[in-house]
Amino acid sequence: MSDTLADSTDAPRPAQLLSRYAGSIFWLARQMERTENLARILDVTETFTRHARDEEGWLAVVRINADEARFFATHAAPTAQAVTHFYVLDRDNPTSIAATLAQARENARLLRPLISTEMWSQINIFHHRMRQLNAADIAPSHLSQLCADIKQACQTHTGITEGTFYRDAGWTFYMLGRHIERADQITRLVDIKYHMLLPSADAVGSALDVGQWHALLRAAAGYHAFRRKFPRDMTPAMVAGFLLLNHGFPRSLVHSVRLTQATLAQLRSSYRLRGADAALERLEDLSAVLTETSIDTLIARGLHEFLDWVQRELIGLHATIAARFWPAEG
Amino acid sequence: MGRILGGPLAAYDPGQFFCELLGATAAADPATLDPSRRLILQRLAGMDLDELRRRAAVAETELYNLGITFTVYSERDAIDRILPFDILPRVLTAAEWDIVERGVIQRVAALNRFLHDIYHEQKILRDGVVPADLVLGNSNFRPEMVGLDVPHGTYVHVCGTDIVRDEAGRFLVLEDNARTPSGVSYVIENRHMMARVFPDLMAGLAVRPIGEYGMRLLGAMAEIAAPSVGEPQVVLLSPGIYNSAYFEHVFLAREMGVPLVEGRDLVVEDGGVWMRTVAGLAPVHAIYRRLNDEFLDPAMFRPDSVLGVRGLMEAWRKGRVAIANAVGTGVADDKAVYAYMPRIIRYYLDQEPILANVETHICREADGLRYTLDHLDTLVVKPVGESGGYGLIIGPHATRAELAAFREKLLADPANYISQPMVRLSVAPTLCAEGIAARHVDLRPFAITGHNTWVLPGGLTRVALRPGSLVVNSSQGGGSKDTWVLA
Numbered sequence: 001m002s003d004t005l006a007d008s009t010d011a012p013r014p015a016q017l018l019s020r021y022a023g024s025i026f027w028l029a030r031q032m033e034r035t036e037n038l039a040r041i042l043d044v045t046e047t048f049t050r051h052a053r054d055e056e057g058w059l060a061v062v063r064i065n066a067d068e069a070r071f072f073a074t075h076a077a078p079t080a081q082a083v084t085h086f087y088v089l090d091r092d093n094p095t096s097i098a099a100t101l102a103q104a105r106e107n108a109r110l111l112r113p114l115i116s117t118e119m120w121s122q123i124n125i126f127h128h129r130m131r132q133l134n135a136a137d138i139a140p141s142h143l144s145q146l147c148a149d150i151k152q153a154c155q156t157h158t159g160i161t162e163g164t165f166y167r168d169a170g171w172t173f174y175m176l177g178r179h180i181e182r183a184d185q186i187t188r189l190v191d192i193k194y195h196m197l198l199p200s201a202d203a204v205g206s207a208l209d210v211g212q213w214h215a216l217l218r219a220a221a222g223y224h225a226f227r228r229k230f231p232r233d234m235t236p237a238m239v240a241g242f243l244l245l246n247h248g249f250p251r252s253l254v255h256s257v258r259l260t261q262a263t264l265a266q267l268r269s270s271y272r273l274r275g276a277d278a279a280l281e282r283l284e285d286l287s288a289v290l291t292e293t294s295i296d297t298l299i300a301r302g303l304h305e306f307l308d309w310v311q312r313e314l315i316g317l318h319a320t321i322a323a324r325f326w327p328a329e330g
Numbered sequence: 331m332g333r334i335l336g337g338p339l340a341a342y343d344p345g346q347f348f349c350e351l352l353g354a355t356a357a358a359d360p361a362t363l364d365p366s367r368r369l370i371l372q373r374l375a376g377m378d379l380d381e382l383r384r385r386a387a388v389a390e391t392e393l394y395n396l397g398i399t400f401t402v403y404s405e406r407d408a409i410d411r412i413l414p415f416d417i418l419p420r421v422l423t424a425a426e427w428d429i430v431e432r433g434v435i436q437r438v439a440a441l442n443r444f445l446h447d448i449y450h451e452q453k454i455l456r457d458g459v460v461p462a463d464l465v466l467g468n469s470n471f472r473p474e475m476v477g478l479d480v481p482h483g484t485y486v487h488v489c490g491t492d493i494v495r496d497e498a499g500r501f502l503v504l505e506d507n508a509r510t511p512s513g514v515s516y517v518i519e520n521r522h523m524m525a526r527v528f529p530d531l532m533a534g535l536a537v538r539p540i541g542e543y544g545m546r547l548l549g550a551m552a553e554i555a556a557p558s559v560g561e562p563q564v565v566l567l568s569p570g571i572y573n574s575a576y577f578e579h580v581f582l583a584r585e586m587g588v589p590l591v592e593g594r595d596l597v598v599e600d601g602g603v604w605m606r607t608v609a610g611l612a613p614v615h616a617i618y619r620r621l622n623d624e625f626l627d628p629a630m631f632r633p634d635s636v637l638g639v640r641g642l643m644e645a646w647r648k649g650r651v652a653i654a655n656a657v658g659t660g661v662a663d664d665k666a667v668y669a670y671m672p673r674i675i676r677y678y679l680d681q682e683p684i685l686a687n688v689e690t691h692i693c694r695e696a697d698g699l700r701y702t703l704d705h706l707d708t709l710v711v712k713p714v715g716e717s718g719g720y721g722l723i724i725g726p727h728a729t730r731a732e733l734a735a736f737r738e739k740l741l742a743d744p745a746n747y748i749s750q751p752m753v754r755l756s757v758a759p760t761l762c763a764e765g766i767a768a769r770h771v772d773l774r775p776f777a778i779t780g781h782n783t784w785v786l787p788g789g790l791t792r793v794a795l796r797p798g799s800l801v802v803n804s805s806q807g808g809g810s811k812d813t814w815v816l817a
């Protein structure tokens with residue numbers, strides 16, 4: 001990792017990082033990544049469904065977030081309007097951008113003693129702006145622009161954090177949250193189109209289908225990178241393989257998992273936090289599968305089931321980290 | 331004065347009140363005006379009202395964006411509010427500040443001597459200088475503190491003394507805040523804000539810097555920590571993000587470079603205090619607490635407190651951890667004890683008070699009650715246990731019905747009240763809807779005491795933004811100003 005330079009000379013006392021702060025900074029990173037990815041998912045879904053009045057497309061967003069029960073408790077059908085409202089504006093939905101950002105902002109407020117003033121101020125302004133959104137801002141004609149704005153605000157956060165956050169154990173827990181959330185989110189993004197990759201449906205995609213894989217790559221900011229790697233061809237399997245298993249693509253599953261491992265190792269080596277061992281151990285299965293398995297094998301075994309399993313592994317990892325570093329009080 | 335008060339100040343009229351910017355010159359010869367004040371007036375006179383309003387709007391947006399706010403919670407929502415900030419500074423000359431600084435140091439010394447005495451020999455009570463029942467029967471007197479020695483005899487490590495000026499410009503103490511006084515974060519943030527939106531007003535003026543507050547506070551915390559600890563771990567103990575002063579807690583933790591902890595982050599084990607970290611329990615040696623006495627330790631005080639730390643008092647009593655401010659200081663800043671402060675200063679220090687009290691009538695005493703009842707329409711009557719300007723009545727501003735109702739309350743519980751003549755508080759030029767107008771102000775300097783006392787130059791100037799209002803509290807329409815002490 002490139003950020004360990006300062007550690008060798010004057011490693012800050014790890015004891016100074018309160019457990020509560022570690023939990024909050026980890027969550028803050030996850031919430032900001034989650035917000036960015038939700039904006040990406042809504043944006044690509046809007047593209048998918050632009051030409052067909054496709055409720056299936058919007059239903060997929062509800063499904064990959066495992067929100068079916070809560071969504072259908074208050075909505076009759078997954079229309080574009082209902083789903084975008086549910087995921088952008090609805091503060092009663094804990095997985096909405098409004099609610100996630102409100103949680104991020106509460107965490108940032110709690111972390112004010114730790115994070116830079118610039119990090120805090122940007123989140124504060126972002127949060128206030130999102131609170132002022134109304135139904136007109138999420139109309140189909142505005143949604144893409146809104147998603148672009150949200151993405152950019154999240155990326156601004158990422159940049160400010162990189163440029164201003166002091167490199168100590170707090171930073172390391174922040175990075176841990178970011179990598180785990182990125183790993184989780186790429187599985188959800190791929191899952192939108194998993195049904196195109198069912199083992200039986202290995203037929204060549206239609207023109208519409210290829211367009212949708214373009215859009216998926218673009219949503220993950222991976223289109224040009226994919227083209228550089230595969231200039232001549234594009235199949236669903238290649239796209240899924242790129243998003244999940246490519247080592248050079250910064251949002252890929254394997255890249256995020258490798259960084260998660262490296263970050264845990266850094267907690268162990270730079271800050272002598274032995275709790276990281278249990279988390280590294282928890283990650284071994286997932287790491288091995290990603291090393292040993294090709295995309296064709298994953299598709300043959302069932303991509304959706306694989307993505308589900310990855311998500312469960314990451315939930316288990318999160319629980320292990322929480323138990324070691326910010327156990328419930330008492 | 332006409333030539334000095336040009337531009338947006340042309341219509342400014344302090345009336346019969348002492349003006350903080352014009353000083354004693356308001357009614358006298360402008361030629362005697364302090365050169366720095368003259369320069370500030372000239373600079374303001376050269377500005378356009380719209381330009382001032384534009385800058386004020388920028389400052390307000392900045393305060394909001396930076397989250398220099400307090401949060402008002404409702405059932406459904408959390409609303410962020412800023413403390414209104416007036417961009418026209420309040421200016422004190424070196425000579426004026428000298429009086430305030432010496433007076434505050436004297437007062438803090440007397441408070442500490444008084445607290446040591448009432449929690450040890452109680453000589454002042456036996457000598458009949460202060461009525462014993464006023465102290466021992468006070469709800470803020472903590473029997474747990476009797477016989478406990480605190481480092482350097484310091485109980486009040488941070489003191490905020492509320493000071494006003496009468497029509498002659500005389501400084502008078504209105505109240506001592508010896509528990510957990512707040513507001514210092516606004517002092518420093520206001521200065522930052524002035525440097526951003528109004529650098530041209532301060533340019534070239536020797537205004538005393540205030541940036542060292544955090545270092546001074548940390549220094550005092552280190553002075554009270556057990557000497558055996560090499561580098562003491564200091565923490566700031568806050569009730570958490572739902573407290574209206576949370577921004578200030580964050581500010582001070584950052585300025586000191588120490589963790590901001592909540593009660594749930596701390597635990598008492600093996601007689602010592604520890605904080606929960608990612609590496610396990612880590613020792614804590616000194617606590618700057620912004621939590622009231624009764625919430626500190628559920629084992630000792632309120633058993634229902636979830637904000638405190640069980641066993642903290644015992645660890646403190648055994649010298650395992652230092653706590654600032656000490657427990658039990660509330661008896662010294664009580665409004666009833668306040669009336670005796672001039673006598674307390676003479677008793678312990680054998681000095682005349684440098685800062686006088688506002689003349690105070692104690693309603694628990696027959697004479698005081700009779701005087702108060704006879705002059706209710708000219709007095710300010712305050713309950714002794716309240717803060718924030720609640721529950722008081724300002725006689726000259728009250729209706730006859732309000733006075734009659736208050737008389738009943740007063741007679742029902744005279745010991746709960748003191749009364750004071752209405753001080754004609756000084757004013758300062760303030761940017762208002764109608765232009766630059768006179769608004770009443772007070773001053774809260776902050777004193778830090780470990781071994782010695784240091785006073786932050788200036789302090790918090792609060793301003794009553796409503797025309798004619800004398801109530802500067804933020805909860806009741808008050809704002810704040812940057813306070814400049816000229817070198």
